[in-house]
Amino acid sequence: MFSKTLFFLAGATQVAAEYASCCQALKNELPAQVFTTNETGYIELNTQRWSNTSILAPSCVFEPQSAEDVSKGVQTLAAGSCPFSIKSGGHNPIPGANNIDGGVSIVLGALNEIELDEETLVVHLGPGARWGQVYEKFSGEGNSTDPALLVPGGLCGGTGIGGVSTGGGESYLLSSHGWVVDNVVNYQVVLASGEIVDANQESNPDLFRALKGATNNFGIVTRVDVQAIDQPQIWGGAILAPYMPDTAYATLDALTNFTEIANTEPSNGAQVIVTYTATGQAIIALSIANVENVANATGLKPFTDIQPQIANTVGSRTLSSIVTELDTNQADGFRDTSATITFKNDPETLYAVHNASDQVYLKYNKTVDYLDFVLFYVPTSKIDGTHAALRGGNVLGLEDEEDDLMVAFITPRWLDEAQDAAMYQMAEEWVAATKAVTVEKGTDHPFLYQNFATPNQKPICGYGEENVNFLQAVSKKYDPEGVFQTLVPGGFKVSKAC
Numbered sequence: 001m002f003s004k005t006l007f008f009l010a011g012a013t014q015v016a017a018e019y020a021s022c023c024q025a026l027k028n029e030l031p032a033q034v035f036t037t038n039e040t041g042y043i044e045l046n047t048q049r050w051s052n053t054s055i056l057a058p059s060c061v062f063e064p065q066s067a068e069d070v071s072k073g074v075q076t077l078a079a080g081s082c083p084f085s086i087k088s089g090g091h092n093p094i095p096g097a098n099n100i101d102g103g104v105s106i107v108l109g110a111l112n113e114i115e116l117d118e119e120t121l122v123v124h125l126g127p128g129a130r131w132g133q134v135y136e137k138f139s140g141e142g143n144s145t146d147p148a149l150l151v152p153g154g155l156c157g158g159t160g161i162g163g164v165s166t167g168g169g170e171s172y173l174l175s176s177h178g179w180v181v182d183n184v185v186n187y188q189v190v191l192a193s194g195e196i197v198d199a200n201q202e203s204n205p206d207l208f209r210a211l212k213g214a215t216n217n218f219g220i221v222t223r224v225d226v227q228a229i230d231q232p233q234i235w236g237g238a239i240l241a242p243y244m245p246d247t248a249y250a251t252l253d254a255l256t257n258f259t260e261i262a263n264t265e266p267s268n269g270a271q272v273i274v275t276y277t278a279t280g281q282a283i284i285a286l287s288i289a290n291v292e293n294v295a296n297a298t299g300l301k302p303f304t305d306i307q308p309q310i311a312n313t314v315g316s317r318t319l320s321s322i323v324t325e326l327d328t329n330q331a332d333g334f335r336d337t338s339a340t341i342t343f344k345n346d347p348e349t350l351y352a353v354h355n356a357s358d359q360v361y362l363k364y365n366k367t368v369d370y371l372d373f374v375l376f377y378v379p380t381s382k383i384d385g386t387h388a389a390l391r392g393g394n395v396l397g398l399e400d401e402e403d404d405l406m407v408a409f410i411t412p413r414w415l416d417e418a419q420d421a422a423m424y425q426m427a428e429e430w431v432a433a434t435k436a437v438t439v440e441k442g443t444d445h446p447f448l449y450q451n452f453a454t455p456n457q458k459p460i461c462g463y464g465e466e467n468v469n470f471l472q473a474v475s476k477k478y479d480p481e482g483v484f485q486t487l488v489p490g491g492f493k494v495s496k497a498c
């Protein structure tokens with residue numbers, strides 16, 4: 001969407017020539033890594049994405065093999081004023097977030113290292129690796145050749161390191177260890193100048209904090225170092241229940257209680273997923289865990305008590321096996337979008353939001369041919385924000401939060417491109433309807449989890465004025481020419497935060 005605007009504004013003919021010269025300039029530098037539309041490799045590299053809505057038409061795809069290649073590429077693109085996009089795992093479905101029409105699509109899939117420093121238990125992760133691969137690698141026997149560790153990352157195995165570890169990152173570890181960004185000890189970043197720098201608590205600490213929530217605004221992250229946890233197994237899995245009034249109310253009550261209880265039982269984690277399928281099924285998935293491997297921990301009882309259950313896979317397991325199981329419900333190859341809101345934890349608000357969400361779904365289910373509607377609730381307790389301070393803070397704006405919050409988001413999927421416009425309209429209506437309910441109840445909240453926001457939402461603004469000012473100053477300092485503000489149209493820009 002953003003990239004199309006850019007494309008048309010600039011004038012089609014002039015732009016096509018300009019992009020051809022961008023691709024040619026890159027090819028002169030790094031011939032084996034640049035694929036134009038007529039070359040083998042282009043289609044595969046361009047279509048390796050979770051959602052088909054993110055498959056656009058870049059003039060060429062650039063697949064760097066190292067941070068040095070990224071550095072050369074960024075210098076070349078900046079020098080030629082060439083628009084470009086940045087993709088790691090490619091899980092974001094919003095058109096233009098990780099791809100571009102015209103311009104250069106940078107895909108970081110080859111930067112996929114997963115290495116453990118055995119002494120510190122810090123894992124070095126390439127941005128193009130997937131969280132599922134990380135969990136798999138550390139789900140071993142627990143000896144030096146076959147490590148067993150818990151790594152804070154996304155709950156969907158297909159999501160990439162790059163987007164999750166710079167956008168926030170929610171998981172079962174939210175209450176015990178905070179957001180994924182709070183567990184990052186160092187980012188390696190290629191700046192607009194081409195300089196490759198480390199950002200951590202000692203070196204470039206302002207950039208370090210800014211990256212913990214502001215994704216692609218300052219540079220391209222080429223490695224993320226995350227503190228792993230010496231915890232081979234967790235108690236967790238999924239309980240599936242049929243969706244009906246009783247189970248729905250019990251789930252919403254359990255969610256409200258869980259969110260409050262997590263402040264005193266922080267090793268519990270939960271995510272609730274309600275799915276209405278195009279084939280007429282309606283299922284509630286209670287995805288729960290205790291990350292210290294305690295069975296039937298107190299705070300999880302509201303979930304484990306819900307009856308009837310269709311399936312229950314909860315037990316002492318590796319995160320890898322739990323995530324692999326969850327992934328079966330999040331297939332790629334559909335058309336998808338996402339939208340999110342946040343509100344204060346309150347049972348009446350939760351009922352009303354849920355009902356408002358249902359009404360929007362029911363309206364569109366009548367007109368969209370094939371629609372799977374997927375609604376997530378992520379309990380976001382006060383305690384979650386307190387973990388940021390340990391490593392110098394983040395920019396999410398939740399560190400001094402006084403209320404327990406609920407993050408809700410949707411990832412509806414459909415098949416027919418002709419229905420894209422209707423579905424984007426649906427996402428806007430969903431935001432408007434659910435937000436209105438929270439405003440009416442006085443439980444609305446400005447936070448929006450960026451990695452689930454629609455293009456019309458303003459998640460960075462929701463981080464609060466102080467953080468916005470800070471982010472804009474960091475942008476000016478590390479990217480004085482504004483390369484990542486103007487030449488990288490995808491994502492949410494700190495220069496247009498509010």
Ligand SMILES: Cc1cc2nc3c(=O)[nH]c(=O)nc-3n(C[C@H](O)[C@H](O)[C@H](O)COP(=O)(O)OP(=O)(O)OC[C@H]3O[C@@H](n4cnc5c(N)ncnc54)[C@H](O)[C@@H]3O)c2cc1C
Pocket residue numbers: 050085086087088089090091092093097098108127153154155156158159160161162163164166167168169170171215216217219220221222330411451452490491492
């Ligand atoms: C089904 C599903 C389940 C999900 N589950 C979770 C979950 O459990 N927890 C959670 O936190 N999130 C979850 N997400 C959201 C997820 O955080 C985002 O989709 C995230 O963007 C995925 O990261 P990625 O690397 O695949 O992103 P991409 O789509 O590759 O990129 C997303 C954005 O980040 C920017 N970016 C990516 N890599 C870099 C980099 N190296 N340097 C600078 N900028 C970069 C891109 O430019 C783009 O704007 C889920 C999403 C879906 C669709």
Ligand SMILES: *[C@@H]1O[C@H](CO)[C@@H](O)[C@H](O)[C@H]1NC(C)=O
Pocket residue numbers: 036038039040
């Ligand atoms: C692709 O097109 C470019 C520009 O027209 C041309 O120079 C190049 O030889 C073509 N490559 C292949 C593999 O056909």
Ligand SMILES: *[C@@H]1O[C@H](CO)[C@@H](O)[C@H](O)[C@H]1NC(C)=O
Pocket residue numbers: 141142143144145146
């Ligand atoms: C580690 O565990 C693996 C898998 O069980 C086993 O094959 C290997 O011999 C073990 N190595 C050591 C050093 O114990």
Ligand SMILES: *[C@@H]1O[C@H](CO)[C@@H](O)[C@H](O)[C@H]1NC(C)=O
Pocket residue numbers: 250253254257302
């Ligand atoms: C939630 O907590 C309230 C107040 O403690 C309690 O009355 C209610 O039974 C709990 N509900 C569930 C589902 O645990």
Ligand SMILES: *[C@@H]1O[C@H](CO)[C@@H](O)[C@H](O)[C@H]1NC(C)=O
Pocket residue numbers: 276277278279280362365366
């Ligand atoms: C949604 O539409 C599908 C296809 O028409 C239908 O099978 C399903 O029952 C509908 N779902 C609801 C909850 O109305």
Ligand SMILES: *[C@@H]1O[C@H](CO)[C@@H](O)[C@H](O)[C@H]1NC(C)=O
Pocket residue numbers: 295296304
């Ligand atoms: C946990 O609770 C369930 C349901 O009450 C029960 O079947 C199971 O045996 C319990 N597990 C443990 C380890 O106590």
Ligand SMILES: *[C@@H]1O[C@H](CO)[C@@H](O)[C@H](O)[C@H]1NC(C)=O
Pocket residue numbers: 047052333334335415
């Ligand atoms: C999604 O895109 C892939 C790659 O282009 C294609 O093979 C697949 O058929 C598409 N899926 C749908 C549902 O159109």
Ligand SMILES: *[C@@H]1O[C@H](CO)[C@@H](O)[C@H](O)[C@H]1NC(C)=O
Pocket residue numbers: 352355356359
């Ligand atoms: C759900 O919302 C609809 C539409 O606003 C309203 O008519 C209905 O009464 C609500 N139902 C509940 C249970 O609140």
